[in-house]
Amino acid sequence: xxxxxxxxxxxxxxxxxxxxxxxxxxxxxxxxxxxxxxxxxxxxxxxxxxxxxxxxxxxxxxxxxxxxxxxxxxxxxxxxxxxxxxxxxxxxxxxxxxxxxxxxxxxxxxxxxxxxxxxxxxxxxxxxxxxxxxxxxxxxxxxxxxxxxxxxxxxxxxxxxxxxxxxxxxxxxxxxxxxxxxxxxxxxxxxxxxxxxxxxxxxxxxxxxxxxxxxxxxxxxxxxxxxxxxxxxxxxxxxxxxxxxxxxxxxxxxxxxxxxxxxxxxxxxxxxx
Amino acid sequence: xxxxxxxxxxxxxxxxxxxxxxxxxxxxxxxxxxxxxxxxxxxxxxxxxxxxxxxxxxxxxxxxxxxxxxxxxxxxxxxxxxxxxxxxxxxxxxxxxxxxxxxxxxxxxxxxxxxxxxxxxxxxxxxxxxxxxxxxxxxxxxxxxxxxxxxxxxxxxxxxxxxxxxxxxxxxxxxxxxxxxxxxxxxxxxxxxxxxxxxxxxxxxxxxxxxxxxxxxxxxxxxxxxxxxxxxxxxxxxxxxxxxxxxxxxxxxxxxxxxxxxxxxxxxxxxxxxxxxxxxxxxxxxxxxxxxxxxxxxxxxxxxxxxxxxxxxxx
Numbered sequence: 001x002x003x004x005x006x007x008x009x010x011x012x013x014x015x016x017x018x019x020x021x022x023x024x025x026x027x028x029x030x031x032x033x034x035x036x037x038x039x040x041x042x043x044x045x046x047x048x049x050x051x052x053x054x055x056x057x058x059x060x061x062x063x064x065x066x067x068x069x070x071x072x073x074x075x076x077x078x079x080x081x082x083x084x085x086x087x088x089x090x091x092x093x094x095x096x097x098x099x100x101x102x103x104x105x106x107x108x109x110x111x112x113x114x115x116x117x118x119x120x121x122x123x124x125x126x127x128x129x130x131x132x133x134x135x136x137x138x139x140x141x142x143x144x145x146x147x148x149x150x151x152x153x154x155x156x157x158x159x160x161x162x163x164x165x166x167x168x169x170x171x172x173x174x175x176x177x178x179x180x181x182x183x184x185x186x187x188x189x190x191x192x193x194x195x196x197x198x199x200x201x202x203x204x205x206x207x208x209x210x211x212x213x214x215x216x217x218x219x220x221x222x223x224x225x226x227x228x229x230x231x232x233x234x235x236x237x238x239x240x241x242x243x244x245x246x247x248x249x250x251x252x253x254x255x256x257x258x259x260x261x262x263x264x265x266x267x268x269x270x271x272x273x
Numbered sequence: 274x275x276x277x278x279x280x281x282x283x284x285x286x287x288x289x290x291x292x293x294x295x296x297x298x299x300x301x302x303x304x305x306x307x308x309x310x311x312x313x314x315x316x317x318x319x320x321x322x323x324x325x326x327x328x329x330x331x332x333x334x335x336x337x338x339x340x341x342x343x344x345x346x347x348x349x350x351x352x353x354x355x356x357x358x359x360x361x362x363x364x365x366x367x368x369x370x371x372x373x374x375x376x377x378x379x380x381x382x383x384x385x386x387x388x389x390x391x392x393x394x395x396x397x398x399x400x401x402x403x404x405x406x407x408x409x410x411x412x413x414x415x416x417x418x419x420x421x422x423x424x425x426x427x428x429x430x431x432x433x434x435x436x437x438x439x440x441x442x443x444x445x446x447x448x449x450x451x452x453x454x455x456x457x458x459x460x461x462x463x464x465x466x467x468x469x470x471x472x473x474x475x476x477x478x479x480x481x482x483x484x485x486x487x488x489x490x491x492x493x494x495x496x497x498x499x500x501x502x503x504x505x506x507x508x509x510x511x512x513x514x515x516x517x518x519x520x521x522x523x524x525x526x527x528x529x530x531x532x533x534x535x536x537x538x539x540x541x542x543x544x545x546x547x548x549x550x551x552x553x554x555x556x557x558x559x560x561x562x563x564x565x566x567x568x569x570x571x572x573x574x575x576x577x578x579x580x581x582x583x584x585x586x587x588x
Contacts, residue, residue: 007497011390015399018387019406022465026409028431029421041429085316092312099305104313111324113574115526117547118567121554122330123323125341145323148316177308206414208529209547213555224414224529231420231533238424249417256412260405263412267470268477 033058033243041239051239058243062230063219068251070136071205071223077140079200082147083193089148090155091181105156111149116209119146127214138214139222143207147200158192159185195266198259202267205252223248328571334564341560352565361541362566365549366573368456369525372545375460376467376524381516383464384471389505391472392479404476407469415466419533422462423449426534449535455542462530467523471516478512479505514585518578525574546570 034050035041037057058064092098093105119142127138162185170180204222211225218229227248234241256263335352339345356362387407394400410418425431426448433445448458486504495503528547531537537544537552544552546566553563 008393011393012399014386015390015394015403018383018468019403022407022409022469024431025421025425025465028425032424085319089313089316092309095306095309095312097304097306098309098313099307101309104317107325108316108320111320113522113578114324114328114571115522115547115567115574117526117528117550118331118571119324119327120551121334121341121560121563121567122327124555125330126323126327141319142323145319145321148320148324152313152316152320177312202412206416208414208416208532209551212532213551224416227414227416227420228533231416231423238427241420242424245417245420249413252412252414253409256409257405260408264404264408264473267411268474 029242029246032239033246035239037237037239054239054243055247058240058247061234061240062244062247063226064244064247066219067221067223067226067248070220070226074136074139074143074207074222075201075204077136078143078147078204079197082144082151082200083196085144086148086151086196087155087186087189087193089152090157091159091177091185093152093156094159095177105153108149108152111146112153116146120209120213123210124213133214134216134220136215136220139207139210139225142210142214143204147203151196151200154196155189155192158189162188194262198263198266202252202263223252331564331567334560335568337561339560340558341554342558345561348561352561353569355562356566356569359562361544362549362553362562364541365544365546365566366569368543368545369527369570369573371456372460372463372524372527373521375457376463376527377517377520379464380467380471380520381475381513383468384475384516385501385505385509385513387468387472388475388479389501391476404469404473407472409469410466411470413466415529416533418462418466419530422458422465422530423534426458450539452539452542455535455539459531459534459543462534463520463524463527466530467520471520474516475509475512478509482508511585514581518581518585521577521581522574525577526570546573 032041033054034052035054036051037054089108093101093108095101098104123142124133127133127142130138132138132141166184166188167180170184175183206224207222208224208228211221212228215221215225218226221229227245230244230248231241234244334345336348336350337345338348338351356366387403391400391403394403427433428445428447430448432448433442436442436445446454448454482504486508487500490500490503526547527545528551531543531545531548532551535543537548547570550563550567550570553559553566
């Protein structure tokens with residue numbers, strides 16, 4: 001199809017404007033991060049010469065490595081557990097003639113509209129009574145529970161869409177439900193599982209509220225939660241704040257650029273169902 | 274936060290899937306499958322302990338006057354009445370609705386423009402690049418978006434520097450501290466975050482529209498506006514509803530960005546329900562009042578989302 005030239009030019013201009021809108025704040029922060037750290041920067045200065053040493057300074061004071069480690073520990077505890085629980089329950093609810101199955105499915109789905117802010121104060125007292133405040137488990141345990149509505153719904157939808165002939169054939173061969181789960185359903189669920197993994201990873205890595213309320217020590221929080229503390233501490237040193245923030249978000253950006261196709265796909269599937 | 278960002282959208286979408294799911298398993302007569310419940314049990318325990326039980330607690334707290342430490346006294350509906358009589362609490366709800374314009378309406382509108390353009394340039398490098406670039410903010414923590422924009426909006430920040438450079442220095446202001454600009458300013462951060470998500474989502478919908486439809490309207494001599502009205506918009510109904518649901522929930526339950534950028538200030542010019550719940554519960558020790566607002570916020574989200582979802586199901 002031919003598109004008139006004038007339209008094409010407007011198209012390119014509009015798209016470039018939107019891209020600028022996205023990129024300029026990020027570039028602005030980068031340019032600020034490269035200015036001399038010992039004076040207050042002004043937004044429009046060319047950062048010349050480039051003060052790359054700000055990044056090593058920020059690396060040190062932002063505790064980037066311990067932070068990444070803390071987030072990684074939380075992700076490694078939350079994501080696999082949540083995926084296993086959601087997968088098992090999704091498979092259970094996708095079977096025929098489950099007593100109360102419809103009710104249980106609705107119960108999980110109902111959880112999708114509950115904002116975390118509505119749960120945060122009881123969670124605080126709950127973690128207090130477990131003696132888990134300021135412990136990573138205070139983030140890990142609730143997150144696993146909070147991911148169940150989406151995870152179970154996601155996996156159930158996927159399992160229920162498997163052609164029924166496949167399941168019937170396996171059943172006629174005398175396969176138990178566990179056998180069907182392991183040998184028929186799981187191998188077919190690879191893309192659903194990897195999408196779920198990416199979503200759970202992002203939600204955990206970027207989790208803010210639970211970390212803020214339940215864990216005081218920034219070094220035991222998620223990266224996002226630590227950002228809040230970092231901002232409070234260095235709000236006066238804009239240059240180091242910018243450099244530190246960039247270091248803290250760099251891994252997410254890096255992972256996104258490497259896996260951008262999968263990321264976009266996962267987030268889209270996640271909302272399209 | 275992330276869960277509320279992306280998750281709840283699917284709530285009502287379950288309709289069609291639900292039905293097809295059940296259709297695919299013909300319900301043959303037979304014994305009830307009690308064993309299947311064992312598979313569900315671990316997830317149910319996690320969900321019950323860390324989501325359902327706290328929710329019931331929130332509802333219970335909302336009927337008490339409690340400082341979180343001492344004894345609680347029954348308060349009836351006082352805390353709920355408080356939401357409507359306390360100007361700060363009520364303002365938080367008003368702001369949540371204003372934020373819908375920035376978190377939802379604006380990004381969906383701009384996303385429609387961007388998606389239409391990228392469709393036309395599909396094979397081009399610019400289209401692919403545009404998609405990836407616009408999507409970047411979606412993978413960053415919202416707290417990071419808050420920090421980045423705080424500096425952009427600052428008195429010596431990028432926007433004021435630019436205004437001064439082009440001779441409009443008079444317009445320069447401390448955007449997040451100015452009573453009249455603070456709320457739109459934090460709103461724009463939400464737009465920045467959601468634009469890429471809306472664009473990519475709408476783009477995936479556009480790619481499912483039959484290309485011959487576009488050819489046909491063009492042959493009929495339609496301009497790009499008529500083409501958009503007659504082909505793109507009707508074809509994207511479902512995607513628009515999904516994008517609207519996700520972003521409306523993000524607007525109503527916003528917390529991270531505003532906590533980092535303004536913490537509700539100046540005054541309570543940018544207070545939102547999530548932040549107000551946090552302040553009430555953990556700063557001023559009014560757990561009951563915070564819980565009542567939390568219950569109302571949950572109901573508010575339901576009331577806004579359910580009609581939206583029905584719209585999607587009709588199409």
